[in-house]
Amino acid sequence: MNQIKTLLVLFFLLSVNFFAQQKEDYSKYPGYFNYKEISGLKNAESLSEVYLEETLLKMVAGMAQDKSDDMGDIVGGLKLIQVNEYKIDKSSITDMEGSLGVMDKNLQSKGWDRIVRTNNRDNLTNIYIKKSSNGEFEGLAILSLSKGGESDKPDKSDKPDPYGKVTCVNIVGKIDLAKIGNLTKELNIPGLDKMKNKEKDKD
Amino acid sequence: MFAEQRYRFLIQQYKNKIYTYSLYMLKNRMDADDVTQEVMIRIWQNIDKFNILAAKTWIIKTTNNLCIDYLRRRTVAVNREFEIDEFFEDTYSKNHNSENPYLITHFKMIAPKVKEAIQQLPENLRSVFVLYEIEEMKYKEISKALDLPINSVKVYLLRARKKLQEELKEYEPQEII
Amino acid sequence: MSRKKSFELNEEMVNKIISVAYEDASLLDRIKVMRAASRNNEVHNLLNLYKTTANEVKQLGEEEFSREIFKSIENRTVPVKRTTDKFIYDFISIILSRPIVSTVTSVILIAAIIASLIINKPVEYSYVYTTAEITEAEKQAGYAFAVVGNFFKETHSTLQKEVFGNAVAKPFGQSIRIINNLLEGDKNEPN
Numbered sequence: 001m002n003q004i005k006t007l008l009v010l011f012f013l014l015s016v017n018f019f020a021q022q023k024e025d026y027s028k029y030p031g032y033f034n035y036k037e038i039s040g041l042k043n044a045e046s047l048s049e050v051y052l053e054e055t056l057l058k059m060v061a062g063m064a065q066d067k068s069d070d071m072g073d074i075v076g077g078l079k080l081i082q083v084n085e086y087k088i089d090k091s092s093i094t095d096m097e098g099s100l101g102v103m104d105k106n107l108q109s110k111g112w113d114r115i116v117r118t119n120n121r122d123n124l125t126n127i128y129i130k131k132s133s134n135g136e137f138e139g140l141a142i143l144s145l146s147k148g149g150e151s152d153k154p155d156k157s158d159k160p161d162p163y164g165k166v167t168c169v170n171i172v173g174k175i176d177l178a179k180i181g182n183l184t185k186e187l188n189i190p191g192l193d194k195m196k197n198k199e200k201d202k203d
Numbered sequence: 204m205f206a207e208q209r210y211r212f213l214i215q216q217y218k219n220k221i222y223t224y225s226l227y228m229l230k231n232r233m234d235a236d237d238v239t240q241e242v243m244i245r246i247w248q249n250i251d252k253f254n255i256l257a258a259k260t261w262i263i264k265t266t267n268n269l270c271i272d273y274l275r276r277r278t279v280a281v282n283r284e285f286e287i288d289e290f291f292e293d294t295y296s297k298n299h300n301s302e303n304p305y306l307i308t309h310f311k312m313i314a315p316k317v318k319e320a321i322q323q324l325p326e327n328l329r330s331v332f333v334l335y336e337i338e339e340m341k342y343k344e345i346s347k348a349l350d351l352p353i354n355s356v357k358v359y360l361l362r363a364r365k366k367l368q369e370e371l372k373e374y375e376p377q378e379i380i
Numbered sequence: 381m382s383r384k385k386s387f388e389l390n391e392e393m394v395n396k397i398i399s400v401a402y403e404d405a406s407l408l409d410r411i412k413v414m415r416a417a418s419r420n421n422e423v424h425n426l427l428n429l430y431k432t433t434a435n436e437v438k439q440l441g442e443e444e445f446s447r448e449i450f451k452s453i454e455n456r457t458v459p460v461k462r463t464t465d466k467f468i469y470d471f472i473s474i475i476l477s478r479p480i481v482s483t484v485t486s487v488i489l490i491a492a493i494i495a496s497l498i499i500n501k502p503v504e505y506s507y508v509y510t511t512a513e514i515t516e517a518e519k520q521a522g523y524a525f526a527v528v529g530n531f532f533k534e535t536h537s538t539l540q541k542e543v544f545g546n547a548v549a550k551p552f553g554q555s556i557r558i559i560n561n562l563l564e565g566d567k568n569e570p571n
Contacts, residue, residue, distance in 0.1 A: 056509055057517070125531060220442060223442040337442065
């Protein structure tokens, strides 16, 4: 009887496991990048975070279809968008550069192509893309370290920021970079103005 | 439905239990073979009538009843000389858990004596003892199989253990475990 | 460990000792007996004796049944062909043996499927977002794209000014001037 009971319980557990549906695990997508692997971010303070999953992106796409911009088309093919900004001490900037260097090798070893690398006194930025075997974009990753240049304060004081900033971007899914480029010109959203002002000041 | 499968399943599960119990009760291999055969035939004849998950009780009960019948048929005057080595296979190796060669040898020597001592127990004590200690049945199962109250089963078991101890006094090993 | 030499064992204690020796005593009895055994030689010895016998009994196994008996009963029952106790055979036999077992197995399977569906719902239908949440998500998506776009713009700007402008164009311009100077210098020289 005990044997029978054990068999039936085992059978039940196996059935549950067999039929259980897993929650969405984005790590299975090749275009996914886990920025938490960057060792220097463990103690960093999070400034902002964007995390948009496939379900929500589909709804955004549905809502944006009526508009004239390409938002609906771009978003509809995506699985995940994540953007994270972190604040780090200036003393940690050198270590962070090292961490990004390690991550750079890591990503390239995993098949990511580094399409852009800029490294100057104020900024270190690497942009990566992941392509499928038939040449389609499956993922985009950006790792950027701002070493604390111009002040972000509204009064535009010349005091440099006492901290550095790390920005991690990962977009998973079918990416159309051309459409993204067009979209960014038209968008009028918080944060973008600041970026546009920076461009003007540089000029 | 699936009578043959159920029958085979039961035979595989219980053949040794039937034979072991018969052997201890009847002290005789030929009689134990006869009883075992008879029980198997009866299982086949009743395969559709009982619940296979509760078959154990029925099988042991049938075996016990047949053993009692055999014992009653024998004349009181006949005292069969049981030769343990002849009728009992050496089943020691299955259950031993000792690496000590002394203990292994000791157990191999003592096993026939223990079996003999069990066979010396009175019938009612012997049946309970064999079912509990060797067949590893529970009190409730034994109670149902032998139609005894559970308390009687416990009492008989205790008495059997005491009696067995008396029988085995002279065969105590030198080493205290 | 000091032990008392004389100790009267009553029947109750003897029964407990026997139960402990045969390993079917309750925890309380076990503690009592072990405690008594540590304090009393007689109890200790008696326990050992019964333990020895109990061990010897436990070493006895079931007797092996002779397969020849099967041959003698085959004409009155069915041939028992299988000789090995395979797990899968046992398992299937249990499932097929009675309709009730098959029914119970089916019920368990259905219950398992329902339980797993309730516990792990498909992702698409797990949550309905409000309009405000979707609007906010749209803004956030736009922000994300803006960040991406900005990085590309900065790169483009760096490329034009720093790379093409300074690193490439300047030296290139200088090289052209040097060559021009050389060529003009040659022109001025008489042949």
